[in-house]
Amino acid sequence: xxxxxxxxxxxxxxxxxxxxxxxxxxxxxxxxxxxxxxxxxxxxxxxxxxxxxxxxxxxxxxxxxxxxxxxxxxxxxxxxxxxxxxxxxxxxxxxxxxxxxxxxx
Numbered sequence: 001x002x003x004x005x006x007x008x009x010x011x012x013x014x015x016x017x018x019x020x021x022x023x024x025x026x027x028x029x030x031x032x033x034x035x036x037x038x039x040x041x042x043x044x045x046x047x048x049x050x051x052x053x054x055x056x057x058x059x060x061x062x063x064x065x066x067x068x069x070x071x072x073x074x075x076x077x078x079x080x081x082x083x084x085x086x087x088x089x090x091x092x093x094x095x096x097x098x099x100x101x102x103x104x105x
Contacts, residue, residue: 010095013088016067021060024050029070029081040073040080 017023028049033041043061047054061081064070071084083089 006091009088010091012067013092016063016069019060021050021052021056022064025057025060025064026069029083033082040075040082042078042080046081 017026025046028046029041032049033045043054043057046061047057050057061070061072065072065081065084068084069088070081072079072081074080
């Protein structure tokens, strides 16, 4: 039996999220950055919250960008990150809401 594509996509997303640094970066972006066009986050903004050296953060931002969760806009020599695909987050939320313990997410 072929596993549905959405479950394969969710499994890939869970694998991607199974890293504490990436979870912290995504939390920072969702809470403090890119809520509208006036609020942007660059690596240094994320570095303050995540409290890790910039190369570690850049490595994980690259992974998130390559997985199509994040995208960036270049402004001079800075890269400003934002969520690329709200569908990914929506699908994750819909999946978690199927479980009674997670209905308030």
